[in-house]
Amino acid sequence: MNSQTRRSYFAQTVEAAVAQARLELGDDALLVESRRIAGHEQGSAGYEVLFDSACADRSETPATSLETSGLAEQVAGLQRDLARMNALLRHLAAAAYHSDAALAPVAARLGDLGFPPELSSELVFHIERRLGRAHQREIPSERDLQRTLAAELESRLQVSPGVGRDAAARKIVVLVGPPGSGKTTTLAKLAVAAGVSQGLPAAIISTDSFRVAAADQLRSYAAILGLPFDCAETPGDLMRCLEAHRNKRLLLVDTPGYGPGEADLAAEWARLFRSRSEIEVQLVLNASTRFRDMESALAFWSSYSPSRLIFTRLDEAAGCGGILALAMSSALPVSFLCAGQSVPEDIEPAALSRLVSFAMEQEPAARAATA
Ligand SMILES: Nc1nc2c(ncn2[C@@H]2O[C@H](COP(=O)(O)OP(=O)(O)O)[C@@H](O)[C@H]2O)c(=O)[nH]1
Ligand SMILES: [Mg+2]
Incomplete structure (x- = not known):
């Protein structure tokens, strides 16, 4: 602010001093300060108000100064932009x-x-x-x-019905997943669908060493299907089993559903599965569980680097949005769908049209017919 544009006014009250200043300088003049004074030149106490008239001066020439500085154009441009954004x-x-x-x-x-x-x-x-x-x-x-x-x-969505690595000379597939998700049952179904019915020499291996009943269940399936069965208690055991069955074209490996307290053990097996490129891991999930539970299971089993998803218990699932959502968010292909306990019948290779059909409502005509 320029001191030459400032002027003081004196009066008995602030209001009177301000009125005097406004009369001379107009409404645009700016009140800078006011103070009480003991006495002024006329000898009595009162108030001094200091006004700056520069604002009043500016108000008289806004267009001129803006135009000369090129600001007017910029302001007009901004106004146009604002109007466009508003419309958008x-x-x-x-x-x-x-x-x-x-x-x-x-x-x-x-x-x-x-x-x-x-x-x-x-x-x-x-x-x-x-x-x-x-x-x-x-x-x-x-x-x-x-x-x-x-x-x-x-x-x-992606589907990839099958087991094992494409490039591998023999197919080795490991099924992992939460306890009770249907791994053992699915493994028996796969032994038929991907092995026996294709005429491929196959063998079944269980790594579920502490749950005796689980290994026995699989041993019985293997006996019924006429396939060799082995139990591998440690990663080293499994390596020996794979070597012993080197003439087989399909090796199906069952695993226990590790709980939160078995993270170390789970990690040890995960390291082995990841280290052998000929081994493929597929994650088995229960379709009747909530999406968030499947999502947590996917996070837990991701250390096994599963390359495909198998969904079981579709026969019990109220809605199939969860499996579709998981398949999408995991970006993993779905290999098989299981909808029942019967071995080997209740398994089907995943097809895109089938997955998509889970999300479709019946056509109005079909709805009316079934109503
Ligand atoms: N309804 C239904 N039950 C299934 C299906 N798959 C497995 N089960 C049953 O689920 C239970 C647990 O299966 P299991 O294979 O032992 O699970 P694992 O603990 O993951 O090996 C068993 O009673 C199976 O018969 C399925 O697709 N539908
Ligand atoms: Mg099992």
């Missing part, structure tokens, strides 16, 4: 409102299936993009929504 925000808000309403049936369906909310909204977002401009003009039909949902799921 209004458009987005309208589109979001419209799409929420239009895609509500899909969001509801995904919720019913047990998809986690974060994945549901991601799917809805991508389904909306797939529907494109057309759906902004008219509400999509139920059939359009189903078709688009199916296409979106299909693009995110």
